Amino acid sequence: MSLILLAPMEGLLDHSLRDALTLVGGIDRCVTEFIRVTDRLLPDRVFLRVMPELLNGSRTAAGVPVRAQLLGSEPAVLADNAARLAELGAEGVDLNFGCPAKCVNRHRGGAVLLDEPELVGEIVATVRRAVPSGVPVSAKMRLGNRDEDTMLDVARAIAEAGASELVVHGRTKLQGYKPPAYWDRIAHIRAAVPALPVVANGEVWTVDDAQRCRAESGTQALMLGRGMVADPGLALAIRGQADPMADPHAGWRRVPPLLARYWQRVALHVDARHRAGRIKQWLNLLRRRFPEAQALYERIRTVNDTREVEALLFGAAQTRPA
Template identity: 60%
Template structure:
């Protein structure tokens, strides 16, 4: 079983990637999408989105990170992919799933799912442009407005060089509204053949969700997004359930407590805050912690109180003092590393 951390613009960036991979359970990450819009991007842009390129394309915890590109022009995508390949990424992933209105208005992301022929041209151009040993994968949704072209789109990706597909089991029109239609993924599997790794994604918040997803999708491998942000120990808990042979039929059992207790999470939250203060501009810092606490409320009762306390804070010093107080009230063992330089 492979468990991947999803690319999530403005949320699962290099700071949170490193924190979550330190907690453990993930086999690989995918960077936030790097938008390609007709120009050859300089090295500093790739490093800004993916500082891990300066560390062997791995988080400081040692987990590989694959770079994701988003664009619609085959020539420009191929040129940028070729340059990116010289920076040593673990692989290159192509985004055919972003539902953002701005992205789709400019012909990128999920809007590409309306044109399998352009998908074919783009994937083929990128595959030709990068060394043969470098994996080229793709992430897709079930379609744009409907699922009518999902098989053709998947075939266009695979037949032109994609070695792996992540399938977010919703259309662009579905957005992020539950449910995810995991039962549609076997239709894509049948269309592309068994030799291609298919990874299921979408609406996996708990171990129970993961077990149902594996059963309905027929996929061994999963990609975790907001579920891992809300429950940083989710990947570890899924692994434990699979190792111990928990059957999918038991997935209707009550939701278990988060795998990482709140007190054990606080040092990681401190690490996250230290790196946010080191790497992000002052106007971004408080919002990033509030964003994470907001999602943590789904799995941690303590996060509700924490969020209500922090949501009115804007001063970095006050938030730092607040975090120190939380850790004093719930002592934890040492061992969380000091902030590190993740690149320029």
């Protein structure tokens, strides 16, 4: 399958950026940032804050489905929250077994659960039973916590528990986000769970990366994160479709309007003192691909006043190269 998913990125790739990136095209489905579940059923406002697409049929403005991601270690409580998300109309529920953040891992969440394959399986099975059969339950994992010793056991537990799909980030928690991603290990997981669709994730920045990832992992399905944020046309390029951003200079014309749209949405839910940081984060990645992003980043790097940021962004959005 040639499925291409958009990954979440805590603090950057939220619903505002999902909105902008899915307008470009090429993405089949998105996943929200994790919703942390501890010991109770969360109020609806928490789900809606992370996933306002619930008010739009679990779709972005471009019509791309969005799946809610839950993170926690208590099967029954996760199941209660998954059931409520299903009632609210979530396209599906994704379970996070891959987050490497220390603040999450300290509270027995994310990638540390990869040391407990039986618990991972219990979580998936309990959530699967709690939601209607038509609501997919998927999972995301890394190659392991500190090493790969439990990698295949975790994958088998997820498959046997009834998951519909497994995304594998090709690094352990200990390896973090440091290159390379070990795509060949994903092939071992695919061999261990042949009936479960597997999606490869990690270090796909270019079309060449995507081709090598597919070859080494043995799956055509990809999840794009930082690579898609750095190059909003990447999914289209991987598909071999007409990419409006194929030429870095001509493609830049599409970016400022996306930045302006993103800023407008960020202004609705992010405190004024943090808004400039969001746009700088995106520009910092965009400058890997677009020379003009480097210039705009340098102009905006020390600016924190929202009115000054808006003047720079909306000025760029109105500029068209000759």
